[in-house]
Amino acid sequence: MPYASVSSEAGLNRPITINTLRKMKAQGDKFVTVALYDAPMAAMALKSGVEVLLVGDSLGMTVLGYDSTIPVTMEQMIYHVEAVKRGNSLSLIMGDMPFMTYATPEQAMANATRIMQAGAHMVKIEGGEWLADTVRMLSERGIPVCAHLGLTPQSVNKFGGFRVQGRDQAQAQKILDDARLLDQAGADLLVLECVPSALAQAITAAVDMPTIGIGAGRETDAQVLVINDILGLTPQPPKFSKNFLVEAEDIPGALRKYVGDVKNGVFPDEVHTFG
Ligand code: KIV
Numbered sequence: 001m002p003y004a005s006v007s008s009e010a011g012l013n014r015p016i017t018i019n020t021l022r023k024m025k026a027q028g029d030k031f032v033t034v035a036l037y038d039a040p041m042a043a044m045a046l047k048s049g050v051e052v053l054l055v056g057d058s059l060g061m062t063v064l065g066y067d068s069t070i071p072v073t074m075e076q077m078i079y080h081v082e083a084v085k086r087g088n089s090l091s092l093i094m095g096d097m098p099f100m101t102y103a104t105p106e107q108a109m110a111n112a113t114r115i116m117q118a119g120a121h122m123v124k125i126e127g128g129e130w131l132a133d134t135v136r137m138l139s140e141r142g143i144p145v146c147a148h149l150g151l152t153p154q155s156v157n158k159f160g161g162f163r164v165q166g167r168d169q170a171q172a173q174k175i176l177d178d179a180r181l182l183d184q185a186g187a188d189l190l191v192l193e194c195v196p197s198a199l200a201q202a203i204t205a206a207v208d209m210p211t212i213g214i215g216a217g218r219e220t221d222a223q224v225l226v227i228n229d230i231l232g233l234t235p236q237p238p239k240f241s242k243n244f245l246v247e248a249e250d251i252p253g254a255l256r257k258y259v260g261d262v263k264n265g266v267f268p269d270e271v272h273t274f275g
Contacts, residue, residue, distance in 0.1 A: 011045075011046050011047040011048050011049040011050075011090075012046055012049055012050075012051070012090040012091060013090075014090065015089075015090050015092075016031075016051045016052065016090060016091055016092040017092065017121075018092070018121075018122070018144055018188045018189070020051070020092075021051070021052070021092070021188075021189065021210050021221075021222075022208075022209075022210065024051075024210070024221070025210040025221045029263070030221065030222055030223070030262050030263050030265070031051040031052065031210070031221070031222040032049070032050050032051055032052070032222060032223060032258065032259045032262045032263070033050070033051070033052040033053070033054055033094075033212050033222055033223065033224035033225075034050050034052075034053060034054070034224065034225060034226075034227055034230065034255070034258075035053075035054040035055075035056035035058055035224060035225070035226040035227060036053060036054075036055070036084065036226075036227040037055060037056075037059045037062070037063055037080045037083070037084065037227070038080070038083045038084065038087070039083045039084065039086045039087030039088075040087060041084075041087070041227055041251075042083075042084040042085075042086075042087030042088035042091070043087040043088060044251050044252050044255055045088060045091060045255060046087070046088045046089070046090055046091055047252050047255075048252050048255035048256045048258075048259055049256070049259050050091055050255060050259060051091060051092065051222075052091060052092045052093075052094060052212070052222070052224075053084055053088060053091045053092070053093050053094065054094045054096065054124065054224060055077065055080050055081045055084050055093065055094065055095045055096060055120070056096050056124075056226065057069040057072040057077065057096040057097075057098050057099070057153075057154070058096075058153070058226055059072065059076065059077075059080055060072040060076075062226060062227075062228045062233075062234075063080075064076070068153065068156050069098070069099065069153045069154055069156075070099045070154060070156075070157075071099075072096075072098040072099065073098060074098060074101055074111055074114060074115075076098075077095060077096060077097070077098055077115060077118075078114060078115065078118040081093065081095045081115060081118040081119050081120050082118050082119055084119070085118070085119030085120075092121050092122065093119060093120050093121050093122070094120060094121070094122045094123070094124050094146050094189075095115040095116075095118065095120030095122070095123055095124070096123075096124045097111055097112060097115065097123050097124065097125050098154075099154045102125050102131075102134060104134075105133050105134045105137045105138075108125065108134045108137070108138060109137060109138065109141070112138055112143050113143075116143055121144065122143075122144040122145065122146055122188065122189070123138070123143060123144075123145060123146070124145070124146040124147075124148055124189075124191065125145065125146075125147065125148065126148040126152035126153070126154050126155065127147075127148070127149075127152060127155075128149060128174070128175070128178030128181070128182070129177070129178050129181055131147065131182065131185075132181050132182060132184075132185040133185075135147065135182055135185040135186055135187050136185045136186055138186075139185070139186030139187070139188075140186065144188040144189075145186070145187050145188060145189075146187065146188065146189035146190065146191060146212075147179075147182040147187040147189070147190045147191070147209075148190070148191040148193065149165075149175050149178055149179055149182075149190065149191070149192055149193075149195075149203075150165045150166060150175060150191075150192050150193040150194050150195040150215075150216065151163065151164065151165050151193040151194035151195070151215070152193070153193075162194075162238075163194070164194045164195065164196070164215070164274050165193075165194060165195055166195040166196060166199045167196060167274075172195075172196070172199045175195065175199065175203070176199070176202060176203055176206060179192075179203045179206065179207050180206055180207060183206075183207040183208055183209050187209055188209055189209055189210055189211075189212060190203070190207065190209050190210070190211045190212065191211075191212045191213075191214065191224065192211055192212070192213050192214070192216040192220060193213075193214045193215060193216065194214070194215040194216070194240070194274065195215070195216050195274070196216075196217070196274050196275060197216060197217020197218070197219060197273050197274065197275070198217075199216075200213050200216035200217050200219055200220050201217065201219035201220075204219055204220050204221060210222060212224050213268075214240060215238065215239070215240030215268075215272070215273075215274060216240075216273075216274075217268065217273045217274075218265060218267070218268050218269070218273070222262070223262045223267065223268065225241055225242070225258065226241070229241035229242070229243070230242070230243070230244050230245070230254055230255065230258055231243070231244075231245050231251065231254060232245050232246065239271070239272060239274075240268060240272045240273070240274075241272070242258075242267060242268075242272060244257045244258045244261075
């Protein structure tokens with residue numbers, strides 16, 4: 001049976017759009033995101049009620065075995081966005097733009113077009129103030145944008161490693177200012193990665209767009225985890241992740257547990273959070 005004909009059963013029963021997510025933020029209802037890369041997982045996410053699928057450039061590390069996301073290419077992203085699209089007809093699909101494919105607004109325009117034409121509903125780009133013109137340009141031309149602040153993995157060499165960001169006052173203020181700027185420029189979502197939970201909470205209150213946390217505490221509007229972490233496939237899992245398969249019978253069960261725990265405010269708890 002083709003994945004496109006998998007029914008959502010207890011999962012989603014209507015297409016998720018950015019309006020759905022905005023409404024959920026306004027109502028205080030948490031939504032759930034999973035970073036995944038292929039059709040079978042995308043189909044299981046549909047059955048388990050995952051609202052947003054991120055085809056993350058984390059696939060460079062989780063699937064292709066690189067030690068960072070920097071080698072990932074446009075061709076690889078397009079290949080995986082197309083696969084995810086074939087597996088799921090209802091979740092909102094977000095496609096990551098790889099390293100240096102959005103260094104100028106014009107380059108971003110050309111490459112975002114390819115990701116959208118592969119089947120994404122939105123693109124994700126990493127960075128702050130310098131991306132405001134790019135966000136405006138994409139947004140005005142009909143391409144929704146998810147911004148990404150905090151630990152932005154494509155800048156790992158600039159950070160000197162995968163480190164928590166925004167721990168000192170000046171850095172925290174800069175991340176908050178960047179979030180406001182990108183919100184005003186027209187960004188539709190914001191991923192906050194590895195920042196103290198108090199900062200993520202302040203940003204979530206300060207911006208109109210919904211925020212999605214990973215290692216950012218439980219006060220964001222949504223959570224995202226990488227499928228490999230959810231299923232216990234990561235050799236040295238990060239502090240903020242959790243293996244949900246140990247509490248479930250199968251993969252859809254693990255996804256349903258993750259969805260339920262996020263929506264009920266049980267995940268993330270203190271052990272997954274940076275103070
Ligand atoms: O590439 C990715 O999967 C991501 C998430 C970890 C947020 O950017």
